[in-house]
Every structure is written in C-alpha cells, then in structure tokens.
Amino acid sequence: MTRPHLWIRAESRPTEQRVPIVPADAARLIADGFTVTVEESPTRIVPVEEYVEVGCSVAPFGSWVDAPEGAVVVGIKELPEDPSDLQHTHVFFAHAYKGQEGAEEVLERFRRGGGELLDVEYLTVDGKRVVAFGFWAGYVGAALSVLRHRGLLDGGVGPMTREDLDERLRGSTPAEPERALVIGSRGRSGTGAVEALAVAGCALTRWDRADTLVLDKPALLDQDILVNCVVSLGAGEAFVTAEDVDVPRRLRVVGDVTCDVTSEANKLPVNTQITTWDEPVRRFGGDEHPLDVIAIDNLPSLLPRESSETFSAELTPLLPDLADRSGPWAASLEWFRRHVHDAS
Numbered sequence: 001m002t003r004p005h006l007w008i009r010a011e012s013r014p015t016e017q018r019v020p021i022v023p024a025d026a027a028r029l030i031a032d033g034f035t036v037t038v039e040e041s042p043t044r045i046v047p048v049e050e051y052v053e054v055g056c057s058v059a060p061f062g063s064w065v066d067a068p069e070g071a072v073v074v075g076i077k078e079l080p081e082d083p084s085d086l087q088h089t090h091v092f093f094a095h096a097y098k099g100q101e102g103a104e105e106v107l108e109r110f111r112r113g114g115g116e117l118l119d120v121e122y123l124t125v126d127g128k129r130v131v132a133f134g135f136w137a138g139y140v141g142a143a144l145s146v147l148r149h150r151g152l153l154d155g156g157v158g159p160m161t162r163e164d165l166d167e168r169l170r171g172s173t174p175a176e177p178e179r180a181l182v183i184g185s186r187g188r189s190g191t192g193a194v195e196a197l198a199v200a201g202c203a204l205t206r207w208d209r210a211d212t213l214v215l216d217k218p219a220l221l222d223q224d225i226l227v228n229c230v231v232s233l234g235a236g237e238a239f240v241t242a243e244d245v246d247v248p249r250r251l252r253v254v255g256d257v258t259c260d261v262t263s264e265a266n267k268l269p270v271n272t273q274i275t276t277w278d279e280p281v282r283r284f285g286g287d288e289h290p291l292d293v294i295a296i297d298n299l300p301s302l303l304p305r306e307s308s309e310t311f312s313a314e315l316t317p318l319l320p321d322l323a324d325r326s327g328p329w330a331a332s333l334e335w336f337r338r339h340v341h342d343a344s
C-alpha cells in the first residue's frame, strides 16, 4: 500500500509551540510504512531528538519548500509568506474558505504553484469534523476564568502545562465552591470546560441547546462564572448583553471560548473584541460590580503538549487514507477544488 512521505514543518509563528504529529504517533506511522521527516524548530514543545529516536529524519527549519515531490507537508497554523507559489500538498488550518482576511491570497498561491490544500477544519466524516482542538480550548478557557474569579489572574498568560494549571486550580478551591455554568456543555470545548471546572472544585451547571431555547436569565446571572462553548447560528436570546452589566447579579467572570466577538451570532454582545495573552481580561462595569470577560481566540496554544497529543491522536489514524484521498480527505479536497478551481 502506498504511504506518502510526511513532512512535519516548523510553525512560523514564534508563539506557536504545538505540533501536529507527536513522536509516539510518528513511530506508529513509520512502523506502518510511512517516511516521516521533521523540521528543526526553535519553539516546538517536543525536542527534535524525540523524533530522531523513533526513526524520523530531520530537516532544517523551513526546508519544506524543497521537500521531494509527493511529500505531504503537515502543520497547524499559517504558512510563511514565502514562497509565493505553493507546489506541495499541505495539511493545516488555512482559514481560507469563508472570505477571511488574506484568504484569497492563500488560494492564489496554491493556484499559481499547482499545489493542494487539505484543510484540517474540513476533514469530516458524515459531515462532522474529526480533528479539532476544542477540548483543550474549553479546558484552559474555563481554568483561566476560575483563576480570575479567585483573584489569581492579574497579568498576562503564556504556554503552560496541564499539571501546573491543575495544581493552581486544586490548590485554590474556596470553602464555598463557586457556581459555574457551561453553555454548550455537550460539545468538544464544553466537555473540556466541564472537566477543568470539576478539577477546580466548582459547583457545576451544564446547559446545551435544549436548555437555552427559553433562556433562564436570572439563573444565568446567579452564577459566579459562565463559560460559553456554543457553536452559535445567532438564533435565540443573547446570553449576556451590555444591559446585564447594570443589573444586580452574582455573575463576575465570563470565559468566552466561542469567541464570536465580531459576528452577528455573538451570544455575548456585551463584548465585541477578543482579549490576548498579554491582556487576557476585559472589565465591564465599575470596580464595585465588575464583569470580567476572557475572550482569547488561541486558547489551545496555551496547553501545547496536551493539544498536540490530542490533535495527533485524532489525525494519525486518518493518514493511511491520505494516499488515495479517500474518507475525510475526499471531503476536504472537495472544498479545495470548489474554491480553487471552480472559482478561477
């Protein structure tokens, strides 16, 4: 059976420590007949030596541009701006099909070079995404919300380990547990949020779609912490609006994992901007009755090891189908064809 040459490229963002395939999974792929090359990277959470130990070849940073024909270049976030023409097959999150900023230029680079994009976001089975970072987004989003509520998050944040995070959560549980509500609790990020809040010892309420058809706003405002994990189509009442800031309420911290901040689907219209690693919290209302919102849109990068392991565990079993572009690869390829060829 044909096994493509997989080329794990270094990420170009200096803050990105994640990797799409971890050494344990690279070992399985090699045993299954794949050739795996890994680029050197100054930021990756996993040292290159761990890849060498399992039989991967090492290549210099950014050398995917000269990877052999037929090699499949695998990454997570955006490609660097050079080269202008893309000749290889690339697997990563390109964010190129919804008219995002820079999307047309990315597609044009593939058109010019004759390359192929197999966007991870569009790897689906029966219409459902099969590789995603949601769990750890929810986990770290909920954890930061708890730390903020406990007065333990004043400055910026950066990549951390789950062990350290859990230690901070477990070591700060108050005598009377905070009330925490997760909306979208059945989803990937909702599941992660529920787990983090359990580690933190919070008194937990879970709502999913059926529970918000008629929104119980007083119950929502009577929580200490709200973590929003929905995939929203915009229908139904918003969860927290600007008007709610002035209403007497127990709610103090909102963790917006969904981060639909500039979209019409935003269920938390009280806030319309993302927050950042440097300034994770935006405060609404006065200091007497504050409402703190955390809306970081790259949460999984804050837990790079766990995010990489989960991503790799989901991606690796799909790779045998890559050679003939079957299964979820066919679905992703169809998106590419529609946007690159049919549109040109």
Ligand SMILES: NC(=O)c1ccc[n+]([C@@H]2O[C@H](COP(=O)([O-])OP(=O)(O)OC[C@H]3O[C@@H](n4cnc5c(N)ncnc54)[C@H](O)[C@@H]3O)[C@@H](O)[C@H]2O)c1
Binding pocket: 132, 133, 134, 135, 137, 183, 184, 185, 186, 187, 188, 189, 190, 207, 208, 209, 210, 211, 212, 229, 230, 231, 232, 233, 236, 256, 257, 258, 259, 296, 297, 298, 299, 300
């Ligand atoms: N901030 C980040 O870094 C980050 C990272 C990954 C994902 N996300 C975002 O998080 C969101 C959730 O992603 P996911 O992978 O968990 O999605 P998912 O599809 O696994 O789960 C979404 C859940 O929301 C529920 N839901 C939808 N509308 C609802 C409503 N009105 N009320 C209550 N529940 C509702 C669904 O039933 C489902 O259980 C997405 O918008 C995604 O883009 C953000």
